Amino acid sequence: MNAPRAKSGEAKPGWRFGLSQQIVVGLIVGIIGGYIVNVSYSDAAARDAVLAWPNLIKDIFLHLIRMMVAPLVFASLVQGIAGHEDIKKVGRIAVKSLVYFEVLSGLALGVGLLLVNLIKPGAGMTITGDVSKLSTIEQAHPHNVVETILHVFPTSVIQAMAEGDVLQIAAFSVVFAIAVSLAGDAGKPVLDFCGSLREVMFKFAGVIMTAAPFGVAGAIMATVGDQGVAVLLGLGKLVLTLYLALVIFIVFIFGAVIWIAKIPLMSFVRATREPFTLAFATANSEAALPDAFAKMERLGVPRGIVGFVLPMGYSFNLDGTALYLAMASVFIAQAAETTTHMPMSIGTQIGMMLTLMLTSKGVAAVPRVSMVVLIATLTSFKLPLEGAAMILGVDAFMDMARTSVNVLGNCLASVVIARWEGEFDDKKAQAEFGGRAG
Secondary structure, X not given: OXXXXXXXXXXXXXXXXXXXXXXXXXXXXXXXXXHHHHHHOOOHHHHHHHHHHHHHHHHHHHHHHHHHHHHHHHHHHHHHHHOOOXXXXXXXXXXXXXXXXXXXXXXXXXXXXXXXXXXXXXXXXXXXOOHHHHHHXXXXXXXXXXXXXXXXXXXXXXXXXXXXOHHXXXXXXXHHHHHHHHOXXXXXXXXXXXXXXXXXHHHHHHHHHOOHHHHHHHHHHHHHHHHOOOXXXXXXXXXXXXXXXXXXXXXXXXXXXXXXXXXXXXXHHHHHHHXXXXXXXXXXXXXXXXXXXXXXXXXXXXXXXXXXXXXHHHHHOOHHHHHHHHHHHHHHHXXXXXXXXXXXXXXXXXXXXXXXXXXXXXXXXXXXXXXXXXXXXXXXXXXXXXXXXXXHOOHHHHHHHHHHHHHHHHHHHXXXXXXXXXXXXXXXXXXXXXXXXX
């Protein structure tokens, strides 16, 4: 049966200028605007005064996003978990998620280690950099295993929500959802409220997302305007190696997971392109979280799994960050070798990767999470902190790449766990986004 023709004057669906296209336009406008500001103002004070406005736009957008994360995560988890009678399912999903997260994090570290040793972006470089730039970053520290476990459980849910600690909010919500379920009829009004709150927050997200192109333009304009594009030339090999490694990881590792789990590829691509683009442009995972919630549900992942896996992944499934840490730490070791003439052995590198698998898990709530872990790793393996200061100048450009891969990896994890549980809805994926199963 032929599809009905669009009436005269109606926009054809294929030509709809959607949010993804608007975000790309915002990205391009921001890059051009940032470049113009950077070359037009040699005086740092004057440049900062001009960039205060795009920074303001970026910050307003991110504040609007962050203010909705806590109620959205809380409502989604409570409604998703308490709405099912099988509480044991929560523990099963948690175990499966942790196993999947560790496997993917290990593969990310392996890809990063392989590429950095093959391309050797740090070979022949001399380490320079102002270590004073790291003073505020060093005040934070990555959690050890005991601290990581303790950090999951908040002493105050109000404080956790105020600080936007997604993992603590998720932990409280899971226990609260179990209590709601055990309360029986007395818990039904709470469950109904959470269901209504969740739907309202999705509408809230829709309103906020109309401003995404402006937030993206402000974020990228502020970055390019401050750093310029010339900063990429000195450390361009590291930046390009990271991007190459992330592309390889997406194509071969994520691709293999999609093939093994029989996930509809084109449906998944269409569902994740907006969260991915938004995370890349803002270098902020939280900015993409509400959209990722909505898109994964539309793709056919049950809301209980989406609400559990995505927040959990924000602390335990940082594939892009893990890959970056592997490359950055070995890059600094390669650059240090120019003066020390002491190459780092493969055994030592593997030991460093095992350390990173632990230290990178408990720092999701720490600003500049990757730099915090990198500094701790350099200190542990007696590598110069000047190396971290040196790459700090291009960290913003690398942060965009690793953050977007983190978001993509968490979206994929929710689909994999849904498939593992036998609850992924292929028909819904086909109806919402088209495409056939892998």
